[in-house]
Amino acid sequence: MVCAQCGATRMKSLRLGVSRVRDELEALAGVPVAEVWGPAPAGSADTGEINRAAIVVGTEAALHRVPDADTVAFLEFDSELLAPRYRAAEQALALLARAARLVTGTLVAPTGDRAPGRVVVQTRQPRHPALMAAVSADPGVLAVAESEVRRALSLPPFSALAVVSGSAAEAYGTALREAAPHGVEVSGPADGTWSVRAPDHDTLCDLLASVPRPAGRLRVEVDPVRA
Secondary structure, X not given: OOOOOOOOOOOOOOXXXXXHHHHHHHHHHOOOEEEEOOOOOOOOOHHHHHHHOOEEEEOOOHHHHOOOOXXXXXXXXXXXXXXXXXXXXXXXXXHHHHHHHHOOOOEEOOOOEEOOOEEEEOOOOOOOHXXXXXXXXXXXHHHHHHHHHHHXXXXXXXXXXXXXXXXXXXXXXXXXXXXXXXOOEEEEEEOOEEXXXXXXXXXXXXXXXXXXXXXXXXXXXXXXXXX
């Protein structure tokens, strides 16, 4: 393969998938490498394969399907820290906490003690509040920083937020916008999704209940986790 722009013959994949990382790690390390994509299917026998593998590569599901580990490494963790959702930093810290529970270390015979494990993070933002909270084992570090941002942007818990999606979202979102009282912001559609932001949950729920639900699939999430 030759690059049509610069003529180089050594290519580099900037964003590798789970399978590609598994193949490359297995070739480099010379040990079995397992991959985890999601929840174990019913009747699956791959749990034994995961437990036998020296290295496991996967998505977030690996943190739930691997019982323990000597080291957990997060690649490109900035994609979690900078994800375009208001709970990105909170969720990133949750991933680090889950990883910390896995790295209890291996049993050392004959004492039965456990060697300490490690959580390794690849990032260009080592002073990010979520990482500082993880290093100091103090979620309050992130809570203080997040509170300032959320208060300035009127995001939960300093407001109430609902996200509306589904085939009937267009009709429902339009009706919500027409019925919205002063102080309630209804925006959309953005990729078929509407957002409703109110000063408190009572105002938000009163508005949602006052508008008749149109026919069709409709999903309403209040203070959504992945928004």
